[in-house]
Amino acid sequence: MKILVCITHVPDTTSKISFTDGDQKFDQTGVQFVIGPYDDYALARAVELKEQSGGSITVLNVGGAETEPTIRKALAIGADDAVRVNADPKDSLFVAKQIAAHAKEANYDLILMGRESIDFNGGMVHGMVGEILGIPSVSPVMTLDVEGETVKMSREIEGGKETVEGKMPLVAGCQEPIAEWKIPNMRGIMSARTKPLNVIEPVSDEVATSLEKYELPPAKGAVKMVSADNVQELVDLLKNEAKVL
Amino acid sequence: MATLVFVESAEGKIKNTSLEAVVYAARVGGDITAIALGTEVEDTELESLGKYGASKVLKVSDDRLNQGVIQAYANVLSQAMDNIGADLLVLANSSLGAPVSARVAIKQDASLVSNVTELPDTSNGFKVKRSIYTGKAFANVELTKAKKVIAIKKNAAEISESEGSATVETFSPELSDADFGVSITGVNKATGDVLLPEAEIVVSGGRGLKGPENWGMIEGLAEELGAATGCSKPVSDIGWRPHHEHVGQTGVKVSPTLYIAVGISGAIQHLAGVNSSKYIVVVNKDEDAPFFKAADYGIAGDAFEIIPKLTEALKAAR
């Protein structure tokens, strides 16, 4: 089985978010970048599937050279080779076009992504890639098993889940509890250094959106503390001040 | 401008998040057509969309569409856009709306933006504000293609009703077997309860509750408030609560008017899922718990004493 895992290079979930250049750019100062947590689940499941039934895992990122340490980490976790599309990921359409163009050539059985990137939270790239390639896309996927040519999944819906199945090839946007995040071991880290990381140029620069500016939410006012002996005061505040009851 | 709005239903009723989408579209302006798929919603319910601003509802009576098959839905919506000459599609950014909208955007060669939080600025182009970095920031973006798809976040438009009735028309798109390549073999969903992603009030419990046997008081409080219940990630990881209740960065993102957090420390990843709540109440026995910094109201104390008292006080205040 040939699996493609698409990964993002995003600020660690504890990062403070701020912007520079007249609110046109994300401020990277002091920020640690990681594999997107959902992409990390997708990668972990790919590694398990490979352990069960063999095959190969390619990881792909659309990004500049600064993403290579993140890509190497994915190789250390268990991907066999990597592709970096050398371009700033301008918007979801731009990214989807790059991924689809690569996937069309390489004929993957499964394309695993995260349910959403944690920077732009679009949750869109997997559906776009599925549509461009003319194959099914399923998201958000909570479990995924392969039986012959059939992929059995559960998909989260509001208040529960549904079980779905389809034939390969297909695209899945993954989330927990699909697999446990994997931590690279020493052998993985050593071998990752020599695994192939191919840099390719973008196939198109089509975009569908353009950024005006970023902004931060207004600062939150101070908390009003209520004594533990006086829950009635909280009820009054909710009723008369917040007017939410 | 002609706009199509995709509406979803649960148990025969149009979902509130979809009513918001209709209201949103009506405020943007133009001619509003809604579309409902499947056979489970009565015509009278569809006609009532007129109260929110739809003039027409396309009804696609095909029982294969009683389940949310992503590819088939995308194909239907795209054909409906062609049919009415729509240049805008509006839908709720739901677990079905999101994956469907991505495919429609490609079919229609449209600009797509999800997690939209406000009405667009159409004074010069078509610009929207969207939530990014899991609610920690916003981006103002312009949709540059002629056709547009926007998936709105809860509370992007406040629902208001007026007089009106929409005319219901049958729409029969062409679907092939390929559209049903992925089949839904089972649905397992809590019924009757208030659904977490759509709830106006949410009561969540964390590891401070010590064990699943103590959730009775969380449920009691939620019931009194007509609220949905949620939890922190470790709570669903250990299996105290089902996964679909897990709130945060890697779980459900909620936008209620009131979020009550009980025995949750307020880790940044949890806050990422609740930061678009209007009001936050925190109950935690540690007065230095980080959650208090993100709260509007707080009580420092033992949840096991406070929550039953709070439930009683709410009951008395009714």
Ligand SMILES: Cc1cc2nc3c(=O)[nH]c(=O)nc-3n(C[C@H](O)[C@H](O)[C@H](O)COP(=O)(O)OP(=O)(O)OC[C@H]3O[C@@H](n4cnc5c(N)ncnc54)[C@H](O)[C@@H]3O)c2cc1C
């Ligand atoms: C990549 C990543 C993603 C993550 N995603 C999420 C996510 O989506 N959602 C999420 O929730 N977490 C997420 N986490 C985990 C997060 O970092 C925290 O570990 C988690 O939120 C802590 O859960 P908690 O507050 O229930 O438990 P704890 O941190 O253990 O807090 C328990 C709290 O209960 C209080 N308490 C104890 N006893 C009582 C009592 N009797 N009465 C009142 N209060 C009491 C304590 O003072 C404490 O503040 C993520 C972590 C990572 C690394």
Ligand SMILES: Nc1ncnc2c1ncn2[C@@H]1O[C@H](COP(=O)(O)O)[C@@H](O)[C@H]1O
């Ligand atoms: N720049 C990128 N490079 C590779 N994969 C990406 C990129 N951006 C998004 N993806 C994939 O698409 C998924 C959904 O992203 P998004 O639509 O941005 O929320 C992510 O979880 C990744 O798997």
